[in-house]
Amino acid sequence: xxxxxxxxxxxxxxxxxxxxxxxxxxxxxxxxxxxxxxxxxxxxxxxxxxxxxxxxxxxxxxxxxxxxxxxxxxxxxxxxxxxxxxxxxxxxxxxxxxxxxxxxxxxxxxxxxxxxxxxxxxxxxxxxxxxxxxxxxxxxxxxxxxxxxxxxxxxxxxxx
Amino acid sequence: xxxxxxxxxxxxxxxxxxxxxxxxxxxxxxxxxxxxxxxxxxxxxxxxxxxxxxxxxxxxxxxxxxxxxxxxxxxxxxxxxxxxxxxxxxxxxxxxxxxxxxxxxxxxxxxxxxxxxxxxxxxxxxxxxxx
Ligand code: SF4
Numbered sequence: 001x002x003x004x005x006x007x008x009x010x011x012x013x014x015x016x017x018x019x020x021x022x023x024x025x026x027x028x029x030x031x032x033x034x035x036x037x038x039x040x041x042x043x044x045x046x047x048x049x050x051x052x053x054x055x056x057x058x059x060x061x062x063x064x065x066x067x068x069x070x071x072x073x074x075x076x077x078x079x080x081x082x083x084x085x086x087x088x089x090x091x092x093x094x095x096x097x098x099x100x101x102x103x104x105x106x107x108x109x110x111x112x113x114x115x116x117x118x119x120x121x122x123x124x125x126x127x128x129x130x131x132x133x134x135x136x137x138x139x140x141x142x143x144x145x146x147x148x149x150x151x152x153x154x155x156x157x158x159x160x
Numbered sequence: 161x162x163x164x165x166x167x168x169x170x171x172x173x174x175x176x177x178x179x180x181x182x183x184x185x186x187x188x189x190x191x192x193x194x195x196x197x198x199x200x201x202x203x204x205x206x207x208x209x210x211x212x213x214x215x216x217x218x219x220x221x222x223x224x225x226x227x228x229x230x231x232x233x234x235x236x237x238x239x240x241x242x243x244x245x246x247x248x249x250x251x252x253x254x255x256x257x258x259x260x261x262x263x264x265x266x267x268x269x270x271x272x273x274x275x276x277x278x279x280x281x282x283x284x285x286x287x288x289x290x291x
Contacts, residue, residue, distance in 0.1 A: 011202040012170040012177075014184060019200060026172065027264040042171045043202050044230035047237055072202035079206065105185050106178075106265060 004135055006128045007060035008038050009084070011073040018067030018090045018099030020106075021113070025090070025120035026065050033125050037132075043073055046080035057082030061135065063127045065120070066090060068099050086127040093119050163197045164285055165215070165240065168223040169231040170201060175261050176225030179248040179270060183223055183277035191282050195289065201231055204238045215240045219288065221281055223248055244284050251277050 010026035013019020030038050039060060045053040056062070057077050064074035064084045074087045091099035094116045104110070168184035171177020188198045203211050216239035222231035223246045232245040252260055252273050260270030 010172055011200065012172060012181070013200040013202060014168060014170060014181060014198045015200045015203075019202075023170070023172065024264065031262075031264065040172050042169065042173060042177065042228075042230060044169060044205050044234045045228060047205055048228050048230040048233040067200075070200075070203060070206075072200060072206050076202060076205040102189065103185060105182055105189070107271070 004037070004132045005039050005060055006034075006037060006131055007056055007062035008040050008065060008124060008128075009043055009056075009062055009073050009077050010040070010065040011043065011067050013067040013072070014103060016068055016099060016103055017101040018094065020067075020103055020109075021094060021099070021116050021120055022065045022067040022073075022090050024113070024117045025088075025124060028117055028121040029124045029128075033121055034128060038128065043076055046076055054081050057084060061085045061131045063088060063124055063131070065124060069096070085131050088120065088123045088127060090120055093123055161195075161289060162218065163195060164192075164243075164288065165218050165220045165235075166196050166198050166223070166281060167201055167204070167220055167231045167235050168198070169225050171225040171230070171263070173263055174225050175263050175266070175270065176248045176252065178225075178263055178266060179252065179260060179273050179277065180223035180225050180231070180246075182266065182271075182274045183248070183281065186274060186278040187281045187285075191278055192285050195285050196281075201234060204234050207238070212238050217241060219243050221284055222246065223277060223281075225249065243288065246277060246280065248273065248277060251280075 010022045012023045041056045062084045063086045065088045166184045168180035170181040188196045218240045220235045220240040221244045257269045261267045
């Protein structure tokens, strides 16, 4: 497990099924697939909260998860907090029509919902891993630069 | 009368957010289909003109899951008239539902709290309509 914490901000959309899947996939990442690596914030806290909440996307590299093409999580995060590193578009994963279906209670979820949740959760993890590896790569490059050492391999700079 | 907008906070990190979300869902899709609707809170947060215009002056019932009162504050910020601010925590406390589930799934205790919140909203809407 890497020490890097990554923010996952989900839309939780109350009007359509895509919002339900956003929420469930984000929860799966938080409490199962990337337990301890993923952190979240309630999106409406960007307005209702204070400075600390508004700094969320400045403190953490962030993945937005959106239920439909309105991309509310991404846009609200960028408007009030900071640039997101990636966006997971649920409607592109489960299909626009399905995403825009009426929201259903957790008591009435369709039989294939877990499959959809898994697909979206995997996509969130993929984006998180990419962000982590980019950060680690950058850190390693910085360290090398600061130590003045060469990375070796087929280097021809003349260092030992 | 135009439809009452029921807005839950849906808080991602807490079971109380999920209680609020499910209660709103029960009201707008089951108990008060013709009198109530919901709007995505995240959409309201974006502050887009379209949703601000829609919310402006609309009668709202909000359900929040913690003292930050995100749903109530954001609805007001968007220009809505919040006629009632409910807290799912109050319902859980009153019903002594100490462990209503998680932020992902509810248990039987949780569903009872959902039903109680939904009933309360139904009563409020009936009163608003002079029933
Ligand atoms: S992205 Fe779509 S589903 Fe999510 S909050 Fe916005 S309008 Fe609702």
